[in-house]
Every structure is written in structure tokens, then in C-alpha cells.
Amino acid sequence: MKTSASLFKWATLFLLVMLVITLPSGCGRRGQKMRIAFAVKTLSNPFFIDMVEAAKTEANNHSDIELIIQSGERETDIERQVQIVENFITQKVAAICVTPCDSRGIIPAILKANSKRIPVLIIDTKIDKNIANEQGAKTQTFIGSDNYLGGRMAGEYLVKRLGGSGKVAILEGVPGQETAISRKSGFSDYMKQFSGMNIVTSQPADWNREKGLNVFQNMLQANPDIQALFACNDEMALGAIQAIRTAGKEGKISVVGFDATKDALDAIKSGYMDASVAQLPAEMGRLAISNAVKVLHGEKIPPEIPTRVELITKENIK
Numbered sequence: 001m002k003t004s005a006s007l008f009k010w011a012t013l014f015l016l017v018m019l020v021i022t023l024p025s026g027c028g029r030r031g032q033k034m035r036i037a038f039a040v041k042t043l044s045n046p047f048f049i050d051m052v053e054a055a056k057t058e059a060n061n062h063s064d065i066e067l068i069i070q071s072g073e074r075e076t077d078i079e080r081q082v083q084i085v086e087n088f089i090t091q092k093v094a095a096i097c098v099t100p101c102d103s104r105g106i107i108p109a110i111l112k113a114n115s116k117r118i119p120v121l122i123i124d125t126k127i128d129k130n131i132a133n134e135q136g137a138k139t140q141t142f143i144g145s146d147n148y149l150g151g152r153m154a155g156e157y158l159v160k161r162l163g164g165s166g167k168v169a170i171l172e173g174v175p176g177q178e179t180a181i182s183r184k185s186g187f188s189d190y191m192k193q194f195s196g197m198n199i200v201t202s203q204p205a206d207w208n209r210e211k212g213l214n215v216f217q218n219m220l221q222a223n224p225d226i227q228a229l230f231a232c233n234d235e236m237a238l239g240a241i242q243a244i245r246t247a248g249k250e251g252k253i254s255v256v257g258f259d260a261t262k263d264a265l266d267a268i269k270s271g272y273m274d275a276s277v278a279q280l281p282a283e284m285g286r287l288a289i290s291n292a293v294k295v296l297h298g299e300k301i302p303p304e305i306p307t308r309v310e311l312i313t314k315e316n317i318k
Helices: 002-021 046-060 078-090 107-115 129-135 147-161 176-191 211-223 234-246 264-269 280-296
Strands: 033-043 065-072 096-098 118-124 141-145 166-172 196-202 228-231 254-259 273-280 306-308 310-313
Touching: 033 046, 033 078, 033 280, 046 065, 046 211, 046 280, 065 078, 065 147, 065 280, 078 096, 078 107, 107 118, 107 273, 118 280, 141 147, 147 176, 147 228, 147 254, 147 273, 147 310, 166 211, 166 234, 176 196, 196 211, 211 234, 211 264, 228 310, 234 254, 234 264, 264 273, 264 310, 273 306
Parallel strands: 033 065, 033 096, 096 118, 118 141, 141 306, 166 196, 166 228, 228 254, 254 273
Antiparallel strands: 273 310
């Protein structure tokens, strides 16, 4: 009888230990909130501020969720972002949302999250699918705009604006980021259909307003007959507008940006900027949290969740 009781005792203890080991990461004891971590590129860009504020609002709608937000100072600082994600993993959060600073550089951090069974949701900027597949990195979904389509929208607008013929410049985002590649590709591919549209220069300005100013000043010095500019985000477009005004070329160069931030919309109203491709960063933030919650509750979500893009001009800004 003692032997049977002893065996039962040890079997029960073994089952309890196994139950503790197999609890999902970040869930903790009953009654504890599940922690969702959000690593955004930066909080110095209005686009990501809107995203984060909407994420906070959505998190407040769920009594069992605690939201943790961190960012680097610069959108290009992938080393800092990887460190942030690794710290989230060490803290045993329940899920991680991330807007990658680099489509390839974030993959090692995703692999570490995978090894701890922490689900990862990618927001705004896609990861490199080929490298992710090669290394076995798994993500739950991508939530964001069709950046290629947005680039084509900008191209279509400028072709009409210039009557199918003109010299055009591009301010690119961060080299290697999927967002930057897709926006530029969508624009450039559309331009190829029109023999009169000539892209005379294309350079990165890293999503930054000051760099947009400096790079476009150099572009104008080398190509004083530029007639239009596609800036792959509004911060670079606003910097370029400063360069245009300094050069005394107001009204002579059409400028299209991307994101439709408040400052860009003000510039469109004032006539300094012609158009901007609107995204919905707040919608991205809301969907990031609502879908992370679904994953943590065992629900399946689509591998890609698109958000809308729309061209904003002075005619439809209201």
C-alpha cells in the first residue's frame, strides 16, 4: 500500500511540474495580465506616435492585457531594436509586435522569440521572406499598407500633373527596408510606362526631414531642372520643401510624399506640397493589439492583414 501511495504521490508531482513547464510564455499565474510588447522604430516620427496611441487605446479595451512599448531614437538603429526585442524575450512577454528597422536584421531576434514560443506580429514593414524561410523564422501575420500600390498612386498623380513628360527625383527611405524598396519600386515601375517621364536622380534620406533637406539641396544643385519629387515619406518631403523654398523654386516643383501626417496635410492645404499617400498608422496600431490578443486566446489570424492607402490632394483633403 505504501508503495502504491508513493507512486501516486510522485506521479502527481510529475504532472504538476510538467504543467508549470508547459505554461505559455508571459501568461504567469491565474489572474495575471498577459503582457504584449510593442517595438516601434522610433517615437520621433508622428506616424509611429499615432500608431502607438491607437495601440494603447486598444490595449485598454482588454482587461487581461498589459502593453509595453519601447523604441530606438533613430529609425535606422536595428542593433538597438534587436536589443529591445531580446529584452522583451528575457522578460517573458506573451507576444511581441514589431515595426522592423531592417527587413533582414530583425530576423535573428524573431528566431529567438520563436525558440521561446513567443508569437511575433510584424507591423508596417515586411521582413525579407526569402531569408526568413531559409532560417526558419516564423511570424503570425503582417499588418500594414500595400506600399507598392502607394508608390504607383504617387507615380500616376505626377504623370498626370506633368502631362506625361518631365524630370523627376526620388528621395528614398532607409536602404534595405522593405517599405522603402516597395514604395520606390511601385513608383519607378509605373514611370517606366511613359517614355517622357525621366527619373534623373534617386537617393536615400533615411526617412529624416533634415536629411531630406540636405539631400534635395544637393539634387537641385546637380539637376536644377527637376520638375517633380516623390519622397517616400512625408518627413523627407517636408525637408525637401524647405530646400525648394530656399532655392526660390516655390510653385515650380511638384512634391508628393507618403503617410499623410499632420504636417504634410498642413503643407498641402498651404500649397507647398501637392499630395501625400495616406496610410492608417492608427489602424495598424489597433489591429496589432487586437490580433495579438486573438493569438494569445488561441484564435487563428490571417497571414497578412492589409490596411488602406489613399492619395490625398488639396481637392479631397477635407
